Amino acid sequence: MSPDVAATVVRVELAERAYEIAIGPGVLASCGAALGSAGARRAVIIADAGVLSTHADAVDASLRHAGIETMTIPVQRGEASKSVTEAARLWEALATANVDRATHVVAVGGGVVGDLAGFIAATFARGLPVWQVPTTLVAQVDSAIGGKTGINLHGGKNLVGAFWQPRGVLADTRTLATLPEREYVSGLAEVVKYGMILDAALFERLELRATEILAREPADVEAIVVRSATLKASVVSRDEHERTGLRAILNYGHTFGHAYENAIGYGTLLHGEAVAIGMTDAAELAVRLGRIPAEIARRQNALLTALHLPVRLPSGPRPSPQELVALMARDKKTLHGRLRFILSKQLGEVELVEGIEPSVVLDVLARIP
Ligand SMILES: NC(=O)c1ccc[n+]([C@@H]2O[C@H](COP(=O)([O-])OP(=O)(O)OC[C@H]3O[C@@H](n4cnc5c(N)ncnc54)[C@H](O)[C@@H]3O)[C@@H](O)[C@H]2O)c1
Numbered sequence: 001m002s003p004d005v006a007a008t009v010v011r012v013e014l015a016e017r018a019y020e021i022a023i024g025p026g027v028l029a030s031c032g033a034a035l036g037s038a039g040a041r042r043a044v045i046i047a048d049a050g051v052l053s054t055h056a057d058a059v060d061a062s063l064r065h066a067g068i069e070t071m072t073i074p075v076q077r078g079e080a081s082k083s084v085t086e087a088a089r090l091w092e093a094l095a096t097a098n099v100d101r102a103t104h105v106v107a108v109g110g111g112v113v114g115d116l117a118g119f120i121a122a123t124f125a126r127g128l129p130v131w132q133v134p135t136t137l138v139a140q141v142d143s144a145i146g147g148k149t150g151i152n153l154h155g156g157k158n159l160v161g162a163f164w165q166p167r168g169v170l171a172d173t174r175t176l177a178t179l180p181e182r183e184y185v186s187g188l189a190e191v192v193k194y195g196m197i198l199d200a201a202l203f204e205r206l207e208l209r210a211t212e213i214l215a216r217e218p219a220d221v222e223a224i225v226v227r228s229a230t231l232k233a234s235v236v237s238r239d240e241h242e243r244t245g246l247r248a249i250l251n252y253g254h255t256f257g258h259a260y261e262n263a264i265g266y267g268t269l270l271h272g273e274a275v276a277i278g279m280t281d282a283a284e285l286a287v288r289l290g291r292i293p294a295e296i297a298r299r300q301n302a303l304l305t306a307l308h309l310p311v312r313l314p315s316g317p318r319p320s321p322q323e324l325v326a327l328m329a330r331d332k333k334t335l336h337g338r339l340r341f342i343l344s345k346q347l348g349e350v351e352l353v354e355g356i357e358p359s360v361v362l363d364v365l366a367r368i369p
């Protein structure tokens with residue numbers, strides 16, 4: 001870490017795959033030092049085209065300054081880049097550049113580039129070391145941590161992938177200053193999620209500081225990124241491969257959210273927006289099942305609204321409740337078509353609830369908001 005950079009370091013405890021997440025303004029400048037100390041001589045930067053001349057260039061400069069030879073491959077912005085076609089293009093580019101196992105991959109961008117570059121690193125030459133340099137809020141609090149990598153097929157999102165932990169994550173909170181408002185707000189949905197599932201104090205901080213958080217006050221942004229990353233790291237370290245059920249709590253709001261994304265088409269709703277609506281449904285479901293008092297659902301609703309997140313679908317043609325339930329039954333997290341949801345027990349605590357009657361879910365989806 002360069003001495004001029006004040007970073008908070010969060011460790012992801014995973015025995016021989018343990019790594020550090022450095023969070024703070026300016027940590028991009030530490031990329032060279034980080035890769036250098038890991039013995040990298042050469043690096044391939046896979047960068048979102050939207051951050052090429054800004055953040056990816058800064059990463060490149062830092063690596064070169066540390067004496068690391070670099071090559072940058074831009075990736076078009078947008079979910080469509082998480083494709084077989086794009087993966088093949090990157091594999092061929094690495095082959096042409098004679099990349100070998102001593103070359104490190106550096107992903108610079110949001111979750112799209114992180115998932116894609118991570119997958120390329122996991123598969124090329126049976127595995128290259130990868131570093132995540134997340135530049136969206138979603139990526140800094142969620143996708144860059146935990147080693148899930150992958151691409152989409154026509155048949156579904158993230159259907160091909162691998163668990164491939166990064167060597168390190170450098171989350172420069174200053175990069176978030178250039179993020180479009182809608183993308184930033186969408187990332188806040190995942191932060192609200194962490195509060196709901198694991199941390200009532202985080203939830204309360206969001207309630208108290210909503211205005212400053214929306215204004216991207218640096219200290220507030222850093223605080224929520226550090227807390228969210230810490231929570232994600234602790235879940236991942238206890239259930240790396242989603243086997244014990246613990247990691248599944250990260251899907252709070254997502255069963256509903258994925259159904260909306262599927263029904264409406266990716267791109268219309270941002271992921272975080274779909275999750276915000278999904279969390280609203282999940283809270284309503286928990287209230288109807290008598291699991292939580294209505295007050296918790298009301299507070300979640302108020303917080304999402306204060307953060308400018310949607311709590312219902314935008315007007316326009318909407319999928320029927322029946323269509324949404326059918327999509328949920330096909331979700332890859334569903335076992336044998338039985339509906340299961342992560343539902344609140346209290347603020348900061350959730351549990352996996354199985355075998356919920358479809359009729360209750362249909363009622364929740366059909367309610368007039
Ligand atoms: N692996 C995981 O655990 C995990 C978790 C959550 C989401 N994801 C995946 O992440 C993806 C979504 O990620 P995302 O929300 O970061 O979207 P994204 O990667 O598409 O980035 C959103 C937009 O922001 C632009 N951008 C990125 N950084 C910027 C910056 N600093 N300034 C200005 N513009 C910037 C990009 O060009 C893009 O247009 C989805 O594919 C999702 O499946 C993965």
Ligand SMILES: [Zn+2]
Binds near residue numbers: 190
């Ligand atoms: Zn999510």
